Amino acid sequence: MRHPLRRAATLTAAALTAAACSAGADSAAPEHTDVLRYAAVGAAATASNDPHGGLGNESDAMRFALVYDVLTVAGPDGRTAPRLAASWEPDESLTHWRVALREDARFTDGSAVDSGDVLFSLRRMADKAAENYGRMAMFDLGASRAVDEHTLELVTRAPFARVPEALQSATFVVPEGTTDFSSAPPGSGPYRIAGGDPAAVALERNDDWWGEPAPTGRVEISAIADPQARADAVLSGRADVAGSVSPTAAEQARGAGVQVVRRPGVTAYPVVMRTDRAPFDDPRVREAVKLAADRQQLLDTVFLGFGEIGNDLITPADPSSPDLPQRERDLDRARALLAEAGRGDGLSVELVTTTAYPGMDASATLLAQQLGEIGIDVSVRVEPQETYWTSVYAQSDFYVSYLGGIGFLDVSRIALRADSPTNETAWRRADWERDLDTALADPDPASSDRALGELQTRLRDEGGYLVWGTGDGLDLARPGVSDLPTGPGFARLFVDRVRVGA
Amino acid sequence: MTSAPPLRAGVAVLARAGATAVLLSVVVFAAVEVLPGDAAAARTGGRADAARLARLREATGLDDPLWQRWLSWAAGLLRGDWGTSLLTDRPVADLVLPRLAATAVLTGAALLVAVPLVLALAWLVGTARPGRSRVGGAVLTALAAVPQAVVVAVLVLVLAGLLRWLPAVSLLPPGVPPLRRPEVLVLPALALALPSAAWGGALLAGVVADACAAPHVRDARVRGMPPWRVHRDHVAPFVLAPAVRVLAAVAAGAVSSAALVETVFGYRGLGELLVGAVAGRDAPVVAVTGLLGGLVVVVGAAVADLVALAVTR
């Protein structure tokens, strides 16, 4: 279907422009069964070669995931699986971890990957904490050391049982001593760079990789900022996969014979109520708000139904998230709670939102209507997205926040400790943090998960988050493309097992 | 107008262009300063605390006074060091140069269409009988007024949607220069060329009409000179200077519109880079990109002035 079109296009172009001398030969484009062309979220202006920074461009992070080895990855069951780290073992205190590396990994420049390279890369990530939200904050990397060529000893700041998870997905390893990231340093992953620049890169299978060879010989990743242009790229056959399109585009693509791949639980717009300032310092007011939200209507309007109703659990996709009865809308109970709190005869609040992500503003407008039904008079203020994250986020009393599918450990680190950099709900519970530390130091995954689930339940019932739903991540794929990753968080980046059919 | 010796007038034109270029660099550099927040905040997504931001600002030199940063930036430009992106630590030249080439190819293709079109339309409308000329002028004015968004939509709808001749997105495989895939250039080049050709044609048609109405042209016609010779010997020299001016403006317009067209078609050029760099407050990239765009305007105007000097001497 694509080929006659392409040929017609080339012929027309050759007729229209005089510069057709080389076009004829070149336009015999490679047969695309062995090429994956991925239109990923990203902007040329922010395309970077530094795998230890903020990973703001999905196109960059995806390239890193293919070109560099990481220590561990998320396995099919959601549990951590080995990658460059072959095995790991803590000491009694859970503060000193021995990590054994594979011995057969080589960078594309031929040198072997050793523990010095890994330690260098982890330390570099720790140095760039401001950019990567303190991804290595739990480690004392100054005290960590290389035991031998292929063994590391990682030291944590407190007893910590979740080291394998903390090393998951984003621990890209570059050669020790790399300081120049103006061009890409060599990697040791399943693919190697074959051409292009960070905003549009061609990768080819790294035949020297230690693992099972990737099924697709070539991957081309293009950074495209405009969501509609990404969708158009797939619809017109110029790309095989478009990452993160809008629900509108997905709805439209369904009719055009294109696959819509849903990655559950990726986007949430939690409504933040600051627990240390009136009126939301009263837990009854917070509960009334949670009871008054019409979650189904919000989901249908904001995510066009592509998602799940929320139960005020902050990370419902996390393996440790507890299974609780759904919180239902109950306007009578909500009004009663407001009355008990002394707010029975009306309450006026301002809800701040922005347009940074599609539907954030709509969610605020709709919630304002819904809260009006229990006598809360909500005025919505839309703040420009450029200043939202500096002047509203983690500062205002009542606003629409954003969570991009990160796990509970990450959320608790950045937002739920007394000294967290962005403790947006002012959640300061010494007992809760103590229990969190205990759970993190529990070497038994099952009981640790139970404890973490218990903590999430307390946050759900007492905390300042209204999580009315989570939206699916939506990718478009041409027919024949299979095995696209659908896991949470960084799992979506690992497209090294994707197959492109005929 | 011709009182100054041509050489001195030419030097004056160049001096004015140079001064404008320097002022332009100041304005462009200062413009980025009015952006709220800065690259340090953009880079950390607003999630870093004040101390970390301060350290990042110090490391990237964001704390120096504005004039100092402008001076060192301008000096670097002259040395060939275009600075480093605040967002990505990559050399600005690495980001800008490949895209500069892509945008040059695109706007070049657009001008390849626009320039002959401007001249043809201007002659067609300018030399037509009064009634037709007015209708033609009105049509050109209308076409020039149509927002580019409509032009893009109609082109995509007809050429990519209905006729399926051309791709709706101008996505190039990595590392493949646009000239190797000329089909991706056609739609964006037409989107750039058509509105500016209509605009330039409307402007120039008036000049052509005036030139044709000049007494010596009528005289030549009455004397029985063949029309093509009338045009070559009596109309064309008269129109040359304004034509160069209009074409310079058409080129400037194409460069300025490139940001929209490149973004909509997903074409990897300078305009697309500019849009992202502005959103990320990446001052060095915005400044260099904006300066390059402005220089096209300045150089175009200077060339037009020099041509005017040469023909009116």
Added chain:
Amino acid sequence: MRPGAGAVAGVVVVVAALSGGLVAPHDPAAVVGTPFSVPGGAFPLGTDGLGRDVLSRVLAGGARLVLLALAGGAAATAAGVVVGLLAGWVGGVTDRLLTAALDLLAALPLLLVALVLAVAVPGGAAVVVAAVAGGAPLTARVVRDAASRFRGSGWVEAARGRGESTGAVLVRELAPALGPLVAADAALRFVLGLQLACTVALLGFGPQPPSPDWALMLRENLPGAALNPAGVAAPAAALVLLACGVAWSALSRRGVAG
């Protein structure tokens, strides 16, 4: 193409765009039908990709663009007239300085100005300021030339001879002579404002979905144009009518003035 037909068309579209939201049969953001249904029945222009009423969205989607273009056009014209009068009337060093400043302003990449502003100031203010930056120099040049020609003409000397003050000369003699010229020019500044507003909206610095906006609708509805062509044709026609109508009004006025 009678003179004034354009002006009438322009005024009609401006009024329709400003008041259209009031008579929209449906909520422009509400899903009311099946996606991309063809015109007919309850939906005279069919529905868009989400099943929203195209007619309602067209009716409601022009107000912001028109207001921005009006504000931008008015501000650019006002600024251009003031600067042009100053330069043309006072002359000398003032003229040279102002002309140099205008040259610089004209050399600025207009879209860069618009984009930087769109990030710095919320909403349509960016479009208005950019329209002034891009349009005022053009108006100023026209007014300056006219004013300096007028100043050198006998009229002013005669008025001065009658003992009239500068202000009186400006108001009584210059304003009527410049009026038609400025009016025609203002129409072109409106068109520039409209084009800027569309561009800024398309680059994502303007209204966000689901707000209806003619420029955004073009893009939203393009993928379904084969199913419901009206989804693209209607906003395109509205924009073309508006832009061409106003531009033609400039032509016909200029015809009268000249």
